Amino acid sequence: MKPLKGKTALVTGGSRGIGRAITERLTADGARVAFGYHRSKDEAMAVAAATGAHPVRADLAVHGDVLDLVAQADETLGGLDALVNNAGIWLPHGRFDDADEASYDEVMAVNAKSTFFAIHHASARMRDGGRVVNLSSIATGRPTPGNAVYAASKAAVEQFTAIAAQELGPRGITVNCVAPxxxxxxxxxxxLPPQLLARTARNTSFGRLGAGDDIAGIVAFLLGPDAAWITGQTITAAGGLL
Known part of the structure; x- marks a missing residue:
């Protein structure tokens, strides 16, 4: 039996990269899925055709779009059992001596604010016993020049996770975080430039970069029945990266 058969899930940023892998995995595990996308319409339509998932266009930097995404997913799927906050962006001009206010605001809006309000809107519609999984990053524990805004936005996601787990726990809803x-x-x-990508791959235990499927499997587990006693946790998924 497929572990997510009969369940419904909303995945933000589900048309590319890790989000696409999550959409593909959840549908393969039996869930009915709606997923958000912003500019990648062709890729979203390809994912929808391949998986049967329902695409919804949304700009997560806009609060009204976050609400509309949740509402459309709820209506299309006939209720929500799970939310995966995957969408995230990284923009240049993150150094303190090269700061750009517009970039700061956009990263914080997409990575942090949309996660907060997606949980806010989705939890109000979610059935008891539901699941929330947020995507963070190992950047929160690795101080890197130029990465302050991105890392701070993801640190906020980890705090949202820990606190939402306490607030939603009485309804049996688990809230966890995966930090790829x-x-x-x-x-x-x-x-990252190519030489740094190559060095990063060498510094994992497996001598390679991660793949979307590596993260999607962890998300699927956290949404499934065997993870019912796990909540408020941030799980690092970095392949032993040193």
Whole structure:
């Protein structure tokens, strides 16, 4: 029997990278899925055709779009059992001597604010016993020049996770977080030069970058019945990256 058969899930940023792998895994495990996308319409339609998941366009930097995404997912799926806050961005001008206010605001809006309000809106509609999984990053524990805004936005996600787990626990809803390491996505390749990517791969226990499926499997486990006693946790998934 498929572990998520009969369950419904909303995945933000579900058309590319880790989000696409999560959408594919959850549908393969029997869940009915709605997923958000922003600019990648062609990729979203391809994911929908391959998985049967329902795409919804949303700009997560806009609060109204977050509410609309949750509402459309709830209506389309006939209720929500799970929310996966996967969408995230990294932008340049993150150094203190090269700060850009617009970039700061956009990273915080997409990575932190949308996560907070997606939990706010989805939990109000979610059935008791539901699941929330947020995506963070190992950047929260690795001080790196130029990464202050991104790391801070993801640190906020980890705090939202810990506190939401306490607030939603009385309804049997678990809230957990996965903090990936270096996963081979377009976002990572835009963020790091090729020589640093190669060095990062060598520094994992397996001598490679992570893949979307490596993270999707952990998310699927946390949404499933065997993870009912796990909540408020941030799980590092970095392949032993040193």
């Amino acid at each position: 390491g270096a996963v081979d996505t377009a976002l990572l390749r835009r963020s």
